[in-house]
Amino acid sequence: MNELIQQLNTKYNTILNQYGLDTQLRRVHFWSQLYHESKLVPRAENLSYSAERLLKIFPKYFKDLETAKKYEHQPEKIANYVYANHNGNTESSDGWHYRGRGFIQLTGRNNYEAFSKHLNNDKILSEPELLLTEVNALVSALWYWKMNKINSVIDNNNELSIQRVTRKINGGTTGIAQRIVLFHEVSKLKLL
Template identity: 35%
Template sequence: MFDARPLQGRLAARGYSLAIDGSAGPKTLAALLAFIGRQQLTPLIAQLGAAAAQHLPSAEIITPLRVAHALAQWAVETGGFAKLEENLNYSATRLRAVWPSRFPTPLDASLFAHKPEHLAEKVYGGRGGNAKPGDGWLYRGRGPTMLTFHDNYADAQRLTGVAVLASPDLVATPDVGMLVACAYWRQRNINAVADCDDLTAVRVKVNGGKIGLEQAQAYLRRAKLVLLP
């Protein structure tokens, strides 16, 4: 990893209690996650910081720019590192905003509002390897990338050796979630576009489209305040 002393100094100046020792370890990365996500140093963020310190090097996310891009993307997916499981308890209005083509009218949306399992089958069922009834809910979004779909869980299992197909809730734990996120990042060679500082290309590789691009831009600006001032 990079020499973290400048980062630690900038975080310390913002009120985080850190040793200025140059190590991008669990406490430094937890403080960085909290700063980027505008969160308190919660137990979840502390655990994510420890997991990041362990797993980021496996995906060669080891430069300030790569770290900034990775954490900005994961901040979008997790609501600023506040959750590791997708919340599918949407209002009808929110459903129409997120999936306008699937819920073109208020009546369409009202049938699935505040019905998470029913909604998961509607939006995730019958694709991405979700072939059985209940697969949409079983393989809903989890982890820093909000991993969805049977095929993506199968891919994560192949890459990590963790039995996430049989136990998908493991992806919602900080350690396995971060391991899976790093494997996902490495497999898709996202470092190549992160090195070019191409946020749009990074977002497309992570998300499959540009949804959340404005949020990613805001989180990336915040990450660069302390990683690349």
């Protein structure tokens, strides 16, 4: 992990600065959160869950085991159900087409459209798998970080800051214990 973060940090130093990640503390938060989200491997959200896991991850949509069993291990069907009619998803296949991708798991048609406009590149919208390249995975994470003003909740290197950053990324504190451990590990690296 440490070696990968150091390599990416060095390789993309200029662009990190351009997006406001210009302090050691901001970079520690950024890299530790991204490592938690994707292990810094540009990937697409899998969504191949058992019925039991669906009940835990998406309790709003799967209230009983019987319903969850109709969806288990059908990632496209799951995505189109749980991501329907929000984040700009309007078409029946948008949930799957615009599922989480990249280092930060950019999700939803609205985010893909806005990121596409930011890059002035319509291909992101028509070919969302482009977020699976290292540079696009990183730039989409940097864009998301900036658009969601994540730097604004970084006060210091305490657990409250880690919780605030986590909420900005996923709306809750999912995986907070691991995120705290990662933060402390990454904080040992010299990133500036």
